[in-house]
Amino acid sequence: MTDPVNRQILLVEKPSGKLGPEHFKLNTSTIPEPKHGEALLRVRYISLDAANRAWMHGATYRAAVEPNSVMAGGGIAEVVASKAPNLAPGDIVFGDTGWQEYAAVPAKLLTKMPRIEPMTHLLSVYGIAGLTAYFGLLEIGKPKAGETVVVSAAAGSVGSIVGQIAKIRDCHVVGIAGGKDKCHWLTSELGFDAAVDYKDGAVFKQLKAVAPKGIDVYFDNVGGDILEACLPQMNNYGRIACCGAISQYDGAPAAHGPRGVPGLIVVKRLIMQGFIVMDFMKQRDKALADLQGWVASGKLKVQEDVIDGLENTPAALIGLLAGENRGKRMIKV
Amino acid sequence: MTDPVNRQILLVEKPSGKLGPEHFKLNTSTIPEPKHGEALLRVRYISLDAANRAWMHGATYRAAVEPNSVMAGGGIAEVVASKAPNLAPGDIVFGDTGWQEYAAVPAKLLTKMPRIEPMTHLLSVYGIAGLTAYFGLLEIGKPKAGETVVVSAAAGSVGSIVGQIAKIRDCHVVGIAGGKDKCHWLTSELGFDAAVDYKDGAVFKQLKAVAPKGIDVYFDNVGGDILEACLPQMNNYGRIACCGAISQYDGAPAAHGPRGVPGLIVVKRLIMQGFIVMDFMKQRDKALADLQGWVASGKLKVQEDVIDGLENTPAALIGLLAGENRGKRMIKV
Numbered sequence: 291m292t293d294p295v296n297r298q299i300l301l302v303e304k305p306s307g308k309l310g311p312e313h314f315k316l317n318t319s320t321i322p323e324p325k326h327g328e329a330l331l332r333v334r335y336i337s338l339d340a341a342n343r344a345w346m347h348g349a350t351y352r353a354a355v356e357p358n359s360v361m362a363g364g365g366i367a368e369v370v371a372s373k374a375p376n377l378a379p380g381d382i383v384f385g386d387t388g389w390q391e392y393a394a395v396p397a398k399l400l401t402k403m404p405r406i407e408p409m410t411h412l413l414s415v416y417g418i419a420g421l422t423a424y425f426g427l428l429e430i431g432k433p434k435a436g437e438t439v440v441v442s443a444a445a446g447s448v449g450s451i452v453g454q455i456a457k458i459r460d461c462h463v464v465g466i467a468g469g470k471d472k473c474h475w476l477t478s479e480l481g482f483d484a485a486v487d488y489k490d491g492a493v494f495k496q497l498k499a500v501a502p503k504g505i506d507v508y509f510d511n512v513g514g515d516i517l518e519a520c521l522p523q524m525n526n527y528g529r530i531a532c533c534g535a536i537s538q539y540d541g542a543p544a545a546h547g548p549r550g551v552p553g554l555i556v557v558k559r560l561i562m563q564g565f566i567v568m569d570f571m572k573q574r575d576k577a578l579a580d581l582q583g584w585v586a587s588g589k590l591k592v593q594e595d596v597i598d599g600l601e602n603t604p605a606a607l608i609g610l611l612a613g614e615n616r617g618k619r620m621i622k623v
Numbered sequence: 624m625t626d627p628v629n630r631q632i633l634l635v636e637k638p639s640g641k642l643g644p645e646h647f648k649l650n651t652s653t654i655p656e657p658k659h660g661e662a663l664l665r666v667r668y669i670s671l672d673a674a675n676r677a678w679m680h681g682a683t684y685r686a687a688v689e690p691n692s693v694m695a696g697g698g699i700a701e702v703v704a705s706k707a708p709n710l711a712p713g714d715i716v717f718g719d720t721g722w723q724e725y726a727a728v729p730a731k732l733l734t735k736m737p738r739i740e741p742m743t744h745l746l747s748v749y750g751i752a753g754l755t756a757y758f759g760l761l762e763i764g765k766p767k768a769g770e771t772v773v774v775s776a777a778a779g780s781v782g783s784i785v786g787q788i789a790k791i792r793d794c795h796v797v798g799i800a801g802g803k804d805k806c807h808w809l810t811s812e813l814g815f816d817a818a819v820d821y822k823d824g825a826v827f828k829q830l831k832a833v834a835p836k837g838i839d840v841y842f843d844n845v846g847g848d849i850l851e852a853c854l855p856q857m858n859n860y861g862r863i864a865c866c867g868a869i870s871q872y873d874g875a876p877a878a879h880g881p882r883g884v885p886g887l888i889v890v891k892r893l894i895m896q897g898f899i900v901m902d903f904m905k906q907r908d909k910a911l912a913d914l915q916g917w918v919a920s921g922k923l924k925v926q927e928d929v930i931d932g933l934e935n936t937p938a939a940l941i942g943l944l945a946g947e948n949r950g951k952r953m954i955k956v
Contacts, residue, residue, distance in 0.1 A: 350890045513885045532885040547880030552846045552865040555897035557683045562895040564888035 296321045298390035299603050301361045304346050308540055309611060314361065314604040322394040329377045330394050331367035333387045335596075336603060336621040337413045338610050339364070339447075340511075343539040351566050360388040361603070365623075366403065366412050367393070377402070384412060389603045391623055408594075414447060414618035415581055415592045418567055422533060423451035424577045425570040428459075430531035430563050431507035435460035438501050440520060443511035443536060444485065445472040447618035452509045453482050454590050464501050466493065466516060468613045475616065480591060493519040504528075512537045518548035524558050532564040540611045593617025629654045631723035632936050634694045637679050642873055642944060647694065647937040655727040662710045663727050664700035666720045668929075669936060669954040670746045671943050672697070672780075673844075673869040680872070684899050693721040694936070698956075699736065699745050700726070710735070717745060722936045724956055741927075747780060747951035748914055748925045751900055755866060756784035757910045758903040760842055761792075763864035763896050768793035770839035771858075773830065775849050776869060777818065778805040780951035785842045786815050787923050797834050799826065799849060801946045808949065813924060826852040837861075845870045851881035857891050865897040873944045926950025 295318045302315045324330040342363055345355045355362045365387035369377050374397030377383070385400040387393040403412050414420060426448070433439050439456040443449040444465025453476065456463045465476040466486045473485035484500035486493055493516055497505075504525040510517050513535030524530070538545060555562060570577075584590035595615045597606045603621050610619050628651045635648045657663040675696055678688045688695045698720035702710050707730030710716070718733040720726040736745050747753060759781070766772050772789040776782040777798025786809065789796045798809040799819045806818035817833035819826055826849055830838075837858040843850050846868030857863070871878060888895060903910070917923035928948045930939045936954050943952050 344886075510885060517885060530885075532888045534889060535886045538886055546882055547884035549879055551880035551884050552843060552850060552863075552895065552897065553677075553868045553871055555865045555895055556867060556899070557897065559897045559899060559902065560895075561897075562885065562888055562893075564885065564890065564892045564894075566889070566892055569892060 294321055295319070296390055296392040297600055298360045298388070299600065300359065301346070301355055301357055303357050304355075309343055309346075309608055311604050311608065316601055321392045324371055324373045324394040326373050327398070328394045328396050329369045329374050329381075329383070329400065330371040330392065331383065331385075331387055332370050333365045333367045333391055333393060333623045335366045335410060335413055336387070336389055336600070336623060337364040337366075337418065338603070338607050338615075338619040338621065339418070340534055340536040340539055340611060342607055343611055344534075347539070351568070360390050362386055363389050363603075364413070364418065366409060366417075372397070382409070382412070384417065389600065389621075391600060410594050410596055410618075410620060411592060413620050414594050415451060415585060415590065416578055417618075419447035419618050420451055420581050421570070421574065421577055422567040423448045423455060424581060425567055425573070426531045426533050426565055427452050427455050427507070427509055429570060430565050431509055431529050433459050433461045433507045436462070437506035438462045438464065438503055438525075439507045439509065440464045440466065440497065440501060440505045441509040441511070442466040442516050442520075443534075443613075444476055444482070445616050446511065447615075448533060449509070449511055450476075450480060450593055450617055451590065454480055455584075456507075457481050458584060458589055461507075462501070462503075464497065466497075466512075472616060488516060494523070497523055507531065509533060510535075514538055514545070514548065518550065521548060521550040521554050524554070524560055526558050528558060528560050530560060530562040532562055536611065595619040596622055598622045627654055628652070629723055629725040630933050631693045631721070632933065633692065634679070634688055634690055636690050637688075640874055642676055642679075642941055644937050644941065649934055654725045657704055657706045657727040659706050660731070661727045661729050662702045662707050662714075662716070662733065663704040664716065664718075664720055664725065665703050666698045666700045666724055666726060666956045668699045668743060668746050669720070669722055669933070669956060670697040670699075670750065671936070671940050671948075671952040671954065672751070673867055673872055673944060675940055676872040676944055677867075684901070693723050695719055696722050696936075697746070697751065699742060699750075705730070715742070715745070717750065722933065722954075724933060743927050743929055743951075743953060744925060746953050747927050748784060748918060748923065749911055750951075752780035752951050753784055753914050754903070754907065754910055755900040756781045756788060757914060758900055758906070759864045759866050759898055760785050760788050760840070762903060763898050764840035764842055764862050766792050766794045766840045769795070771795045771797065771834050771836055772840045772842065773797045773799065773834060773838045773853060774842040774844070775799040775853075776844035776867075776946075777809055777815070778949050779844065780948075781866060782842070782844055783809075783813060783926055783950050784923065787813055788917075789840075790814050791917060791922050794840075795834070795836075797830065799830075799845075805949060821849060827856070830856055840864065842866060843868075847871055847878070847881065851883065854881060854883040854887045857887070857893055859891050861891060861893050863893060863895040865895055869944065928952040929955055931955045
């Protein structure tokens, strides 16, 4: 029997342009010893998020990721040893485990999670993705019944839940996604009223056709040209929930912003508001109860995109940035 | 004795680039007869506003101004004849009189004003400018004591009042204006803590020096590069009150927007919110009482820039767009 090792994916270099496999390296090290206050974790699922790429540009709501260290990332893990009073072997936790099989993490940075089946739901509908959709739509977008809600990256982990919650709230819901298959899935499976394929010509015109009363809430996951196409179609007093800007992450930062900012914001009295899901954690229990109720009643469908093997994590992130995934993408470690 | 005539300034052509005197023409016509429900007005003061130029681009919160008609614009006027029950000769009103000496306007589009001296205050501190500053800062910017408030076009009609109200609310106040004289005036006369001269090199660096704790509220009158310089210096949960975008009005519309939108809005959880002062008219009495109190106590200084003669209105607007004015610019008709 060989010594157990800890396989890890290192970020070897910060990309100046597009992210590629050459920016990562598989590494093996020894399994760490937990220090006082830490737990040793066996990582079970690693979350893949567009934000992973944004962290490479510099400090955001967290420190920048640095070259030649284990790539940062959220994960669901099982405690295998603990030097922290509130955690015991067998506990399931969420935290920034990084892209590796084992991690020693201070207990205060970990969130204890319930043991549910499938465990993957802790990263999708009951994880950051589901809570981001819930709070971003309801607290920032504030949709009223009958209003038109548009969401971009609509087939993604957050967008697919945003659209479904907007339907639960009796809105007219339009998803923007890439490709016919995704668009068909949004309307036939998830109950969206319409879908716009951004790979199929002018988003502005397509939107105009399926959102003829204008847009009251735009849940923006992508920024860039699609935000620009939505801005002129916003109704007065519309709300733009700024969740992410995936179109801007993978390449040189600091592209010029969309036209109409701030002119249209003035004239239409729009609110553009950024948010980070962590700011709403006090309301987490209420949100999870709602999400669980909707999942149980079949109103909210959970789509997951689980890829096997730590060694596939870089390719899985690169593919996510290119729009490969449908629903929440994660790695089974 | 000659027949009385109505001198008017017509917009003869919508400018495709910069606004120039060639886009206007002085015209004479007969004095109109008021119809049922209208009042005949003798215009006393015409308000000059950057928005005059924005109206030439197309419909905004009002219809676009059209070529070969009297140029639109707000004015303070005296009723000389009335076919409306609620207005009588001698009444002072505010409304869209257009750039002319006499106008027949439906009474329902006019706001009756008190007869105060100087009458010009009805266009500056107690007019749209003062109310825009008041509501935009207090309702949209929501400054707290000790916070840093930055205002652009700070020596203008709105900006000069915004900064003073922010001082009344015990904020650290920075004005951005063009030229040493204006900047000196802001700090020496109006009590701003600091001023940044945008004509004197990098706004970003200058701001960093005088707003070392970052910006909590940015009152944006200009958009463009100056908004771009402020965005990265916004503190988390900062508020950007989008009042206008004067940098974008005089030339081809639809320039690309500032960098950092929406990326920085997400990361910093910013709110960018557009507003139009008309939306707050229910709270007008409270606002005017506050403004009058501050003027009476000397806490709020009123700066006006009154130019004589209807024939000078085009040049006065062109100059305002170039940043000539200090405080509220208007024409004495």
